[in-house]
Amino acid sequence: MQTQSIAAKTGMGTVELAVTDANRALRFYRDYVGLRPLPSDGPELRLGAAGRELVVLQPGVEHP
Structure with a gap:
């Protein structure tokens, strides 16, 4: 298997996720991942x- 690398300064922006159960998703990201709610x-x-936004949960999706 060949190993590949990316530039050290490579980063990732905010991830937006459509969710069917906003409260459940909030609990997961807050309680297990350790993220904090932002305004x-x-x-x-x-x-x-x-203080850096990492995840945006978009509620109201009927099903994935």
């Missing part, structure tokens, strides 16, 4: 760490 102006739930 939001709409129905979406924003979570992050060290």
Whole structure:
């Protein structure tokens, strides 16, 4: 197997996820992943760490 690498400064932006159960998703990312809720102006739930937004949960999806 060949090993590949990426540049050290490569990063990832905010991840947006459509969720069927916003409260369950919030509990997972807060309680197990350790992210903290951030202010939001709409129905979406924003979570992050060290003041940086990492995940946006978009509620209201009927099924994946």
